[in-house]
Amino acid sequence: MxxxxxxxxxxxxxxxxxxxxxxxxxxxxxxxxxxxxxxxPIYKTICTALGINVLARSEQSVPGATSQFKANTQVDTSRTITVEFDANARGVWDFKPARRSIEVHPGELATVMYEFKNIQPRTMAAQAIASYAPKQAMAHFNKLECFCFNEYTLKPGESKQWPVVFVIDPKLPKDVKTITLSYTFFEVGGKVPAAPTAAAKGAEVRS
Structure with a gap:
């Protein structure tokens, strides 16, 4: 072969x-x-050095940041927005922001703490709702973490601190220079015993 x-x-x-x-x-x-x-890693290093991507610095200090803002968020350093914080309590408790106002750039991640204390001699359930001024700012005020998303039960004398983590969309109209974020904290009925009424208190005294 x-x-x-x-x-x-x-x-x-x-x-x-x-x-x-x-x-x-x-x-x-x-x-x-x-x-x-x-x-x-090269991109992240360059962005951190030049300050192009705000999340290269901010997301490290804000554990509650959600994935929807892990894109290339640009900070508009040419503008400064004053954000004022307000608190309204419909009930017998202490509710206030730790700071009354801060200044931020659009696209910059920011955090403010709210303080709450139940000064009643009973357990209560409550929740907060947010409002904005001017109203047109609502569509551009993005909250990544907020106590207003949940309902809370607090024991007599119990104190809490809650963060509000937010970023203002750079598309906010140029004429808006101040935003007021206001929370109203109100009691939610049905989950804990309601406060005794004046009539009920009088009946207890007479008995």
Missing amino acids: SQALPPTGSDGFLRRDNLLMVGKLLVVAALMFAFGYALV
Whole structure:
């Protein structure tokens, strides 16, 4: 039987050229993959150094930041918005912001604390609702974390501190320079015993 002979002449050179070309293509593909993989840390380093991406700094200090704002949020450093905080309590308790106002740039992540204390001798359930002035600011005031999302039960004398984490959309109209964020904290009935009425108190005294 005849055996196949190794390629010689032009066929051998052609096969070697093909193998060499395949090797080069594999090296180029590997280098492109490595470069693309390295772009993410390179991008984050540049943004942190230049202050382009606010979340490169802010998301490290705000554990409640949600994924919807982990995109490339731009900070408009040419504008400063004064955000005022207000608190209204419909009931016998202490409710107030830790700070009355702060100044932020649109696109900048910010946090303010609200303080609450149940000064009644009974357990209560309550919740807060937010309002904005001017009203057009509501569509541009994005809360990432807020106690107004939940209902809370507090024991007599119990104190709480809750954060409000927010970012103002850079698309906020240019003429809006001050935003007032106001919370009204009200009692939610049905989950805990209601406060005794004046008539009920009088009946207890007479008995």
